[in-house]
Amino acid sequence: MLAKTDCSLPTPKLSAILDKYKKSPGSLLEILREAQAINGYLSREILQLIAEEVGVPESKVYGVATFYSLFKTAPTGRYIIRICESAPCHIRGAQDVLAAIEKTLAIKPGETTPDGKFTLEFTSCLGLCGVAPAMMINDQVFGNLTGDRVREIINSF
Amino acid sequence: MEMVKVTVDGQTVEVPNGSTILAAAKKAGIKIPTLCYHEDFNVKAMCRICVVEVVGARTLQAACSQPVSDGMVIITNSPAVRQARKINLELLLSNHPQDCLNCVRNQRCELQALADQLGVQQQRFHTKTRPESPKDESTAALVRDPDKCILCRRCVEVCHEVQSVGAIAPGNRGINTQILPAGGVDLNDVACVQCGQCSLVCPVAAIYEQDHTERVWAALADPEKHVVVQTAPAIRVSIGEEFGMEPGQVTTGQLVAALRRLGFDRVFDTDFTADLTIIEEGHEFIDRLTNGGVLPMITSCSPGWIKFIEHFYPEYLDHLSTCKSPQQMFGALAKTYYAEKAGIDPKNIYVVSIMPCTAKKFECGRPEMSASGYPDVDAVLTTRELGKMLRQAGIVFSELPEEEYDDPFGITTGAGVIFGASGGVMEAALRTVYEVVTKETLPSVDFNAVRGIEGIKEAEVDLKGTKVKVAVANGLGNARKLMDLIKEGKADYQFIEIMCCPGGCIGGGGQPIPTTNEIRKKRIEAIYKADAGLPLRKSHENPAVKTLYEEYLGKPLGEKSHQLLHTHYTKRGKYPEKSVG
Ligand code: SF4
Ligand code: SF4
Ligand code: SF4
Ligand code: FES
Numbered sequence: 001m002l003a004k005t006d007c008s009l010p011t012p013k014l015s016a017i018l019d020k021y022k023k024s025p026g027s028l029l030e031i032l033r034e035a036q037a038i039n040g041y042l043s044r045e046i047l048q049l050i051a052e053e054v055g056v057p058e059s060k061v062y063g064v065a066t067f068y069s070l071f072k073t074a075p076t077g078r079y080i081i082r083i084c085e086s087a088p089c090h091i092r093g094a095q096d097v098l099a100a101i102e103k104t105l106a107i108k109p110g111e112t113t114p115d116g117k118f119t120l121e122f123t124s125c126l127g128l129c130g131v132a133p134a135m136m137i138n139d140q141v142f143g144n145l146t147g148d149r150v151r152e153i154i155n156s157f
Numbered sequence: 158m159e160m161v162k163v164t165v166d167g168q169t170v171e172v173p174n175g176s177t178i179l180a181a182a183k184k185a186g187i188k189i190p191t192l193c194y195h196e197d198f199n200v201k202a203m204c205r206i207c208v209v210e211v212v213g214a215r216t217l218q219a220a221c222s223q224p225v226s227d228g229m230v231i232i233t234n235s236p237a238v239r240q241a242r243k244i245n246l247e248l249l250l251s252n253h254p255q256d257c258l259n260c261v262r263n264q265r266c267e268l269q270a271l272a273d274q275l276g277v278q279q280q281r282f283h284t285k286t287r288p289e290s291p292k293d294e295s296t297a298a299l300v301r302d303p304d305k306c307i308l309c310r311r312c313v314e315v316c317h318e319v320q321s322v323g324a325i326a327p328g329n330r331g332i333n334t335q336i337l338p339a340g341g342v343d344l345n346d347v348a349c350v351q352c353g354q355c356s357l358v359c360p361v362a363a364i365y366e367q368d369h370t371e372r373v374w375a376a377l378a379d380p381e382k383h384v385v386v387q388t389a390p391a392i393r394v395s396i397g398e399e400f401g402m403e404p405g406q407v408t409t410g411q412l413v414a415a416l417r418r419l420g421f422d423r424v425f426d427t428d429f430t431a432d433l434t435i436i437e438e439g440h441e442f443i444d445r446l447t448n449g450g451v452l453p454m455i456t457s458c459s460p461g462w463i464k465f466i467e468h469f470y471p472e473y474l475d476h477l478s479t480c481k482s483p484q485q486m487f488g489a490l491a492k493t494y495y496a497e498k499a500g501i502d503p504k505n506i507y508v509v510s511i512m513p514c515t516a517k518k519f520e521c522g523r524p525e526m527s528a529s530g531y532p533d534v535d536a537v538l539t540t541r542e543l544g545k546m547l548r549q550a551g552i553v554f555s556e557l558p559e560e561e562y563d564d565p566f567g568i569t570t571g572a573g574v575i576f577g578a579s580g581g582v583m584e585a586a587l588r589t590v591y592e593v594v595t596k597e598t599l600p601s602v603d604f605n606a607v608r609g610i611e612g613i614k615e616a617e618v619d620l621k622g623t624k625v626k627v628a629v630a631n632g633l634g635n636a637r638k639l640m641d642l643i644k645e646g647k648a649d650y651q652f653i654e655i656m657c658c659p660g661g662c663i664g665g666g667g668q669p670i671p672t673t674n675e676i677r678k679k680r681i682e683a684i685y686k687a688d689a690g691l692p693l694r695k696s697h698e699n700p701a702v703k704t705l706y707e708e709y710l711g712k713p714l715g716e717k718s719h720q721l722l723h724t725h726y727t728k729r730g731k732y733p734e735k736s737v738g
Contacts, residue, residue: 059339062328
């Protein structure tokens, strides 16, 4: 069973957040946002502590956390690769680019490499249709991608 | 109540103000097709299958959610309505596996029935964009098949609002939306009590019970095996519905005949061990009451309730009676007492239970439930699975003669029968406890205060000077209320009966679909009818139970009883997944 005193849990920082919102019901989104800042994602332990405090089942808190793409329920890599899944990129070969990334890193969208370096994700249009297919790695943008080029880019990180 | 007049397809009807269009149409004799709507739940208006035209309104309206107003003119059957309904359904189907022939809900599926009703004859849209997901077969009782889910959210409602468990909820978004346990883990890794109420309300084959029919067919075909079957009290008032009979019929005799035709070597009645439960539990209660034991004592027949308290109130397990459920008592005796009497090696005895309950599949697999050295119970069939086996065997249920159960576990009383309805265990216990304590005959065996579908019931009984206050709860949301009272030290009861499912076992998660509160009430009436029709109404008057004590068990709560008929519980906690805490 989950004990609130378990020292492996990020209780002090989380308690401060939970205390802050104690008197304002309906602040689940704010709590989740601040809690995510503690270590970059919302672990099951954090979701459970929030569920206890807010008084709703963990399944519902998890539902909210997975509804918004801003929230992460698994640790992400140091570099987040966001590949555009919109129609223009699709037409210009985003599938091949995706396949090359998947092969190079041996992960699928939504997954993180075992060394914690890369996370692969889809994104909606990046506004880079002129240089489709396009992707972002953290804040950097890359366009006119091909399988070969994307391999080089990844290897340069 | 203020009444309003509305016109539905040219007919004028009068309905209470605030009624939905759906209800008004029903009054006019029109059944508007629905899918996500369920009469016992809040309206969600997710599917838009129920759309109708309202004269003057700009768009089509959802009949299940739209209230009527005075003078409203409704058209339920126009080309626009028919087309909209059909397109909505076809869009749903475009993302649905076209798998009816291989599906457990084939011919018993609301989606399939709608496709027929709305005249879908071909697949026009091929937009299967939803990613496929594997089935979740992690629990002993249930299978989840997310690919078949139409996201109506009925299961979520029953799990959260009725059962107060909250094991599953919608997660992710858009095309990736699914009904999920927290963390997207397997159902077995969260605090799900395996009550199967979700499987009872699911319109399609997205949640259903783990199949035990194949292993039962195999045992029946095995010449080495002596296959005995027990029928729970609630089956006799519901199995007829599997064959199109009206809810509320008592079909005990046909049930026995049907099981014999399937090839069971002995057809026994769980009512027998229900009577036995009353003797053991009654004495346990008297012992706690007179010797300062933990009170209130809470009943332990309902495995979904047991799992609930183990997850959510693990610090209160010593309030539970240590009695095994009647199903498990039966299995333990079948492989010891009965095996000896019949001269059969217990390893060759195969015990099948017919249960209204999916959690019984979980219960029979609990490691402590093997008193004889073999599992007490080998297979658990829900009422639905029994219906399926009888159909496979071509047995025409309605035309069967009435037959009698076999001896010795076929001799039962009305007290055993009423275990099937909420309040029944309490009433049966009071019939016995009263007479054991006061040594006097009860003036009336009927304890009406504990009967009925109401969520929480209370009564007070005077045992000649000792006043005993009892409470009865059905549905885990109500159980939670009583547990919170105990937790706050505000419960002044001595004895509590809790059944996991709304209405008790007659409303169990393994019962025929549909099971609504209206149908539950009819089954409850049938249970008390069956009780009233029996010559013996009190467990301690059951001659076969008396013989069992004389020949084998010795005395209630004796050593043999403890070994075979009593059990212990496990602290599970709210977040059972191993990786957590
Ligand atoms: S759930 Fe219903 S519609 Fe879907 S495959 Fe099964 S029977 Fe057919
Ligand atoms: S079996 Fe009961 S507890 Fe488990 S998900 Fe279904 S309704 Fe909820
Ligand atoms: S699992 Fe069944 S009841 Fe639950 S949302 Fe899906 S279709 Fe509806
Ligand atoms: S039944 Fe009305 S919207 Fe689903």
